[in-house]
Amino acid sequence: DAKTTQPTSMDCAEGRAANLPCNHSTISGNEYVYWYRQIHSQGPQYIIHGLKNNETNEMASLIITEDRKSSTLILPHATLRDTAVYYCIEYGGSQGNLIFGKGTKLSVKP
Amino acid sequence: DAGVIQSPRHEVTEMGQEVTLRCKPISGHNSLFWYRQTMMRGLELLIYFNNNVPIDDSGMPEDRFSAKMPNASFSTLKIQPSEPRDSAVYFCASSLIGGPLLFGSGTRLTVV
Numbered sequence: 001d002a003k004t005t006q007p008t009s010m011d012c013a014e015g016r017a018a019n020l021p022c023n024h025s026t027i028s029g030n031e032y033v034y035w036y037r038q039i040h041s042q043g044p045q046y047i048i049h050g051l052k053n054n055e056t057n058e059m060a061s062l063i064i065t066e067d068r069k070s071s072t073l074i075l076p077h078a079t080l081r082d083t084a085v086y087y088c089i090e091y092g093g094s095q096g097n098l099i100f101g102k103g104t105k106l107s108v109k110p
Numbered sequence: 111d112a113g114v115i116q117s118p119r120h121e122v123t124e125m126g127q128e129v130t131l132r133c134k135p136i137s138g139h140n141s142l143f144w145y146r147q148t149m150m151r152g153l154e155l156l157i158y159f160n161n162n163v164p165i166d167d168s169g170m171p172e173d174r175f176s177a178k179m180p181n182a183s184f185s186t187l188k189i190q191p192s193e194p195r196d197s198a199v200y201f202c203a204s205s206l207i208g209g210p211l212l213f214g215s216g217t218r219l220t221v222v
Contacts, residue, residue, distance in 0.1 A: 042215060044153070097166065
């Protein structure tokens, strides 16, 4: 079973920042926080991952709390095409298995 | 980059028939994963390979399912005989060991 907790759904206005929270209070020291999203009927798309430092790439920013028990994915300027289910996952890498929970359904509205 | 390539995109078959799903991972990746997605169960891992060797097949639902990876550039997932409850979207993903998984577009299987 997935070990992370995310809100079931969120809305965001187009052009505004979307902040998606995730709780991972049982994360172990060698596990990364990974974020994926799945746009309807497509395969899951990798967004970003981090261990304990904040990370940024061309898609998003990832803010991880100092105690590593929670994180926030930030889409700085959401567009309608960012409407998707977003998954936050604890992943040790070498263990090989990404376990997907139910994720957060983000709806970006005009 | 071509990404992970899966075929066919859609498959409709009759109950009892054999179904073979195919996957070409990203060149250079050494891990390959097969996932299944249904409305009821979400995304679940069926099996994964490291360096063409099956590592964990505990997610394979039953003996009707089998997966092979004869070389680093090809894998198959076979269902024989197929049943209506096997209807789902099947995703293949590949990665460097320990790195982010990159998914294909999936095969939508319908068993009637």
